Amino acid sequence: MQISTILNYLIMEGINKNQIESKSDFLTFLKGTKRIYLTSDFSISKNFSENVNVIVLNAHDECYDEEILIYLSALAALGKNKKVGEVLFVAENETEGISLAKKCIRSLNKAAWEKGFVKQ
Secondary structure (H helix, E strand, O other): OHHHHHHHHHHHOOOOHHHEEOOOOHHHHHHOOOOEEOOOOHHHHHHOOOOOOEEEOOOOOOOOOHHHHHHHHHHHHOOOOOOOOOEEEOOOOOOHHHHHHHHHHHHHHHHHHHOOOOOO
């Protein structure tokens, strides 16, 4: 139900529905030409190896503690030639887990910047 709601929203916002995949398995998606993969199963995240950005919907849900949010955020920086990865937590309110994850991510980003791992 949530996937179809998000799919409809993206289409209403002007994203071509031919660029969105929400039915195939992840490996089929990687072989195809679509650019957006919608899923409610974050166990497939171990397969991310390409240049991806991450949006965590319903980040306020109790299944997302700070450890999982940090892990999902790290996926945005895994591309080989990627300079900056983007992460967006979409939530009804900022939970303690979101707050702790943001603090940790900012700290890691600052350390990476200072050591020269992140370049403009």
